Amino acid sequence: MPALLEVQNLKTHYRLGGWLSRRRILRAVDGVDLTLKSQQTLAVVGESGSGKTTLGRTILRLLEPTEGRIVLDGQDISRLSQPRLRPLRRRMQIVFQHPYASLNPRKRVGQIVAQPLRIHQVPGDHRRQVAELLERVGLPASAADHYPHEFSGGQRQRIAIARALALRPDLIVLDEITSGLDATVKLRVLALLRELQADFRLAYLFISHDLSVVRSLSDRVAVMYLGRIVEEAPTEMLFERPLHPYTQVLKASIPEPANRGSWNPPVLVGDAPSPVNIPPGCRFHPRCPLAQAVCREAEPELRELAPGRRVACHLAEAPPVLARDDVSA
Amino acid sequence: MNSKLLGGVVIGLLLCLAALLAPWLTPRDPNRQDLSAIRRPPVWMGGAWDHPLGTDSLGRDLLSRLLWSARVAVVVAIGATLCAAVIGTPVGLVSGYFRGRVDTILMRVVDVWMSIPAVLLAIALMAVLGVGLLKVILAIVLVDWTRFARVIRGEVLALREREFVEASRAIGLGPFRIMAEELLPNLVPLLIVLASLEMAIAVGVEALLSFVGLGVEAAVPSWGSMIAEGRGYLLVGWWGMTLPMLALVVTVVGFNLLGEGLRERLDPRLRTEAAR
Amino acid sequence: MLLQVKDLTVRYGEHVAVWDAGFTLGEGEVLGLVGESGAGKSTVGRALLRLVPEPGRIVSGAITFKGRDLLPLSEAELRALRGAEIALIPQDPLAALNPAFRIGLQATDALALHRGLSRREGQGVMARLLARMGIPDPEDALRRYPHELSGGMRQRVLIAIAFSCGPSLLIADEPTTSLDVTTQAQILRLLAGLRSETGVATCFITHDLGIVAHLTHRVAILYAGCLVEQAPTETILAAPRHPYTRALVRSLPLDGLMPALRESPRACPFSHRCPERMAICDTAHPPVKTVGAGHQVACHLY
Numbered sequence: 001m002p003a004l005l006e007v008q009n010l011k012t013h014y015r016l017g018g019w020l021s022r023r024r025i026l027r028a029v030d031g032v033d034l035t036l037k038s039q040q041t042l043a044v045v046g047e048s049g050s051g052k053t054t055l056g057r058t059i060l061r062l063l064e065p066t067e068g069r070i071v072l073d074g075q076d077i078s079r080l081s082q083p084r085l086r087p088l089r090r091r092m093q094i095v096f097q098h099p100y101a102s103l104n105p106r107k108r109v110g111q112i113v114a115q116p117l118r119i120h121q122v123p124g125d126h127r128r129q130v131a132e133l134l135e136r137v138g139l140p141a142s143a144a145d146h147y148p149h150e151f152s153g154g155q156r157q158r159i160a161i162a163r164a165l166a167l168r169p170d171l172i173v174l175d176e177i178t179s180g181l182d183a184t185v186k187l188r189v190l191a192l193l194r195e196l197q198a199d200f201r202l203a204y205l206f207i208s209h210d211l212s213v214v215r216s217l218s219d220r221v222a223v224m225y226l227g228r229i230v231e232e233a234p235t236e237m238l239f240e241r242p243l244h245p246y247t248q249v250l251k252a253s254i255p256e257p258a259n260r261g262s263w264n265p266p267v268l269v270g271d272a273p274s275p276v277n278i279p280p281g282c283r284f285h286p287r288c289p290l291a292q293a294v295c296r297e298a299e300p301e302l303r304e305l306a307p308g309r310r311v312a313c314h315l316a317e318a319p320p321v322l323a324r325d326d327v328s329a
Numbered sequence: 330m331n332s333k334l335l336g337g338v339v340i341g342l343l344l345c346l347a348a349l350l351a352p353w354l355t356p357r358d359p360n361r362q363d364l365s366a367i368r369r370p371p372v373w374m375g376g377a378w379d380h381p382l383g384t385d386s387l388g389r390d391l392l393s394r395l396l397w398s399a400r401v402a403v404v405v406a407i408g409a410t411l412c413a414a415v416i417g418t419p420v421g422l423v424s425g426y427f428r429g430r431v432d433t434i435l436m437r438v439v440d441v442w443m444s445i446p447a448v449l450l451a452i453a454l455m456a457v458l459g460v461g462l463l464k465v466i467l468a469i470v471l472v473d474w475t476r477f478a479r480v481i482r483g484e485v486l487a488l489r490e491r492e493f494v495e496a497s498r499a500i501g502l503g504p505f506r507i508m509a510e511e512l513l514p515n516l517v518p519l520l521i522v523l524a525s526l527e528m529a530i531a532v533g534v535e536a537l538l539s540f541v542g543l544g545v546e547a548a549v550p551s552w553g554s555m556i557a558e559g560r561g562y563l564l565v566g567w568w569g570m571t572l573p574m575l576a577l578v579v580t581v582v583g584f585n586l587l588g589e590g591l592r593e594r595l596d597p598r599l600r601t602e603a604a605r
Numbered sequence: 606m607l608l609q610v611k612d613l614t615v616r617y618g619e620h621v622a623v624w625d626a627g628f629t630l631g632e633g634e635v636l637g638l639v640g641e642s643g644a645g646k647s648t649v650g651r652a653l654l655r656l657v658p659e660p661g662r663i664v665s666g667a668i669t670f671k672g673r674d675l676l677p678l679s680e681a682e683l684r685a686l687r688g689a690e691i692a693l694i695p696q697d698p699l700a701a702l703n704p705a706f707r708i709g710l711q712a713t714d715a716l717a718l719h720r721g722l723s724r725r726e727g728q729g730v731m732a733r734l735l736a737r738m739g740i741p742d743p744e745d746a747l748r749r750y751p752h753e754l755s756g757g758m759r760q761r762v763l764i765a766i767a768f769s770c771g772p773s774l775l776i777a778d779e780p781t782t783s784l785d786v787t788t789q790a791q792i793l794r795l796l797a798g799l800r801s802e803t804g805v806a807t808c809f810i811t812h813d814l815g816i817v818a819h820l821t822h823r824v825a826i827l828y829a830g831c832l833v834e835q836a837p838t839e840t841i842l843a844a845p846r847h848p849y850t851r852a853l854v855r856s857l858p859l860d861g862l863m864p865a866l867r868e869s870p871r872a873c874p875f876s877h878r879c880p881e882r883m884a885i886c887d888t889a890h891p892p893v894k895t896v897g898a899g900h901q902v903a904c905h906l907y
Contacts, residue, residue: 047785062498082503089501102492106514113511116500152862163496182641183812187858209786253790255815257842257854263819265790270741271755271784 001072004038004203005059005171010078012051012058016276026276028054030227031068033302038170039197041204043214043235045250046224049272052207053097055224056173059205060094064121073170085156088222089119093164097176099156103148109134109159110144115247116166133162136199138192154185158192165200174207178213190217211254220308223247227275228233233309243289243311282314291316334590337525340477342581347399355393359550367567385555385569386562394550395576401551402580405535406528409469414524416470417477419517422508424478425485439475447472451534455543462545465538469531476530477523484519486562488512518595522588531585536577542566552577606633606669607806608653608774613666615648615657615830621866622648623663625894626832628825630774633804635815637838639853640827641863646810647696649827650776652862653808654691655683689719692772698759700731702751712766719770728868734765738795757788761795768799775800775807781816793820814853818842823899826850829874832868832893836900846902848879873905881906 029051029119032043036042046052057063058071061077070078093116109251113133114126131322137158147266148156148203157177163173165311174193178186182219194217196202208214214221215235222232223246231244232327242248253265269287279286285295347354369384370376376383382391424435454468488494489512497511509540538544539553547554553571559570608630615623623645629730630636640646651657653668657676660886668675670691687693692715702711704801713727722730723746728747737744738891751759760780767775777796779787797820800807817824817838825835826847834847845851852859861878869890873879874887883905 007776021693047787057495062495062501086501086503089499094496094499095497096492098492102496104493104497104511104515106517115497115502119501119506134616154862160496163500168498182863183814184641184852184857185861187856189862191858200898206626249787253786255819257818258816260818260842263689265787265794267794270788271757271788303821 002037003035003071004073005034005036005205006069006071007032007034007059008069008071009033009037009064010055010058011068012054012063013066026274027227027278028275029058029065030275030278032224032227032229034222034232035252036171036203036205039201040220041197041218043206043218043221044224045208045211045214045221047209047250047272049226050224051227051275052209052224053175056094056205056207057173060092060173062094087120090116090167091169092171092173093167093169094173095157095164095177097162097179099153100148100179101304102160103156105148107147108144109146109148109151112148112159113144113162113166115161120167122272124282129143129166130162133165135157136165136196137162145246151174152185154181154189157181157189160193161189161196165196168200169202171205173207175207176209178208178209183269186213193217199302211239211251222309223250226273226278228283228312229310229311230284230312232302235308243305243309244284244313245290245315246284249289282312331590332354333586336595337585337587337590340579341587344399344580344583348403351393351396351400353469355390357393359389359393359397360548361389366395366560366604368569370556370566371568371572373566374429380571382572383566384412385558385566391572392566395573397553398573398576399549399580401462401545402532402535402577404543405466405469406574406584407460408439408466408488409473409531409535410527411525412466412470413474413527413568414477414520417474417479418513419479420474420478422476422482422485422516425482426489426508426512428505437480442475442502443479445546448534448537451538452541452543455538460543460546462549464547465535465544469534470539472534473527473530476527477520480519480523484516487511488515518591522592522595525584525588525591529581529588532577532580532584534558606630607634607671607871608808609667610649610653611667611669612648613668614664615645615661616619616651616664617661621828621868622831623652623832624866624870626827626830627668628832628835630760630806630808632805633772633822634823635644635800635807635809637821637824638808638810638827639812639814639817641812641861643829644827644863645700645830646812646827647778648777648830650693650808650810653774653776654687654693656687656693659876685719686707687783688701688715688772689770690772691774691776692767692769692770693774693778694760694777696786698763699751701763701784702707702759704751706750707747708749708751708754708762712747712762712769715766715770730769734769735761738765738799755788756784757792760784760788760792764792764796768803768805771803772805776810777807778810779812783809788900796820814842826853829870831864831870831874831890831903833875833904834900834902836897840897840900845903846896846907847875847898848881848906849875872902 010029010032014021014026014028015023016026017023017134032055034297044055054063058065063079068078069076075282077085110130113130117126117129132142134141134143139155139158181189198205204216218235220232221235222229225246231247242251249266249268255263268290281297282295282300285291290297299315302310303309306315366384367386367388369380371379371383372381380390384390415557420435424432449470451468454471458464494511497507534543536553539551540557546550547552555573556570562569606629608741609729611727613623613626615812626649629766638646638649648657652663657663663676711730712731713724715728716727731747732743735746781792784792793816802867811817821838824838826833828849834850841850842854845854864874871890872888873886873891876882885905890904893901893903894907896902896907
């Protein structure tokens, strides 16, 4: 199957400072390669400062890439002008993190969901299409006449999903869409996304900080650290045997209810450095419990260890085991 | 409705009524001089009912002149505010939305503009333009459009970071449609507040220009020119200056109350959104 | 019993935030208060400190701490308790610190107030505490302003403040919600360590069952202001009885929304989302029943 989306060596850098302060470069996304096949889900996981959100927005050209290529269905869109990009926006949509901020508070839900239809002059009765979309995401058609503030967080996220679906895109970027939702509501939204993926033949780029949410929705997972992918693998493989030390730490940091009494999160040194000040060598080495001399000197390539499994770690072939001790009440 | 808003609305309505109904409320021509009845006192000070608020030094009926002046005030307030908003809002939108070089250039222009004292600029403009109602409006607009540009820009800078703006970019909306369809509706409450405060300023500036003789034509009654005329006779007929001053103060306070009241009611930054 | 809460009801104007909640906390015990946003868990935590924000009001009930009812106490008596006997670790470390003052000054407030230490002595105590919490250069941290520290460091500072006066009850209000996963793990590890060292009884407010599993002895589940189930943590995880708890523990998606209570409930607040709804659920609020050792449920099924 050909790739729907191919990203090659993508970089998004910002210039900070200027006249009064020292000029610095913030390397939010710093050389990302990834491939997403149609109707598949690729999760991009990382903590704050990893660049995952910037990556999603750069792929949609809501932010301008500094370097690299973004190929959507064979067409390089990384240098297209915004007006020439506009027709392509039908094919790629986004759902944002904050359901309270992503819907214009002064518009009715009907107008919000119909807006993409109107902008792209989709033929047909927009009122009817909006009603169908709302029902498809589990809201009554009468929701169209109400304002966003009349809905709960989960319902607003459904409205945002309906808007993203309106143009029948091939790709939807889901940016932390479950992070503000309560557990039971979160599960409902994830279930809806799975249904919609099959019905609308969607590919998702699922951006999240929450590994456990990612597990239930994605085919593949890419782990980002300070602007780069450090590991990418099919979901189950990644969860069963994470190879990069950062992935191991990330996974072990989640307190799972199942293993009560035997949770032992590994100790990480310090906090993540800022993307303004990326360490030389492997960018994880100052915090890595396994770092060795080579890690301080050379940046490891993201290389294929097994089919579909890429890791950027010098020690990936023979990883030592992390030392741990237990945390319990 | 809060008490500020109520006060503002009542004063505003009274002013508009006075302006609209001036020809019917006043049986007299505001400009008819009657040298046999100069500086008559108001009724409560022993004057007669044919001049309820007395007359000025040319024997013109003060009540009639006050009411007709309200017309000037209302026309200037609404006209100047509308025009200033129509010029200032797009500048603020463009500046705040595009940021970068566009913003720098536009805001430097605004800075320079605002660094000239407003009153000085208005007087200088009137001296060049000559007197007249339309020219007064023009002068006020030229002085005050920057106020709208500045405040709107600040609000747009904050609004454009909201995700719904990014959402409409993701849908494929161009920058100018985003400004018109997404940002402008969210600016309406702020614009309403700004406009009522601007009206207070416009009325004040018009009175000032008329006071120094650079306002509306001499034949048109205006509170500013009435104050100027009454000034010379303060000791022999205090009402000639004090009554128009009172009308001016009440009007300015009224518009300010309206603005403050509307701000409390509409401004999202002062309102705790129930949905949050 | 260190703390005994009986029939606690808190209102925010029309809205009932907590209704008729009762639970106890023994010396050295950790209780998890679990619920989704708006369930009333933070309100319970604030009520224990008598710090329910305006227009909230404790309408009825009793909070007995070390044999003393807190509700009739004067502001001055409460101030002597807060920070000394009962300490709070807040949810948002940035909001909890005053941006205008250095950490050192804010961190020593409690010590100065309750222990009569001078700022210099207080700084010494704080520096030792921070060093024990794995902050490499505590003197330097104390000289900084809140925005100069990372989220994890700020939360460490707030934990140190909470522990500084040796409280006998700690209220941790979602102390790791705003942090990244790896930072959260470090903070939880630290909290667990400090807690077992000091043996402080803790009320841990969270929505995360993973945290509950690893840090608590007992759990109380709140739903729409009502305490629907409480039991030892093992029991909650292995054999939850209330249908809402079951959905939480077994990660079952639920339709519908949590209602907002406006008056004394006349039905089970969970009934319209409940997979096991019966006729009685819509007509009567279920009373609390004991179904096992230390296990109470408010559900008509039992």
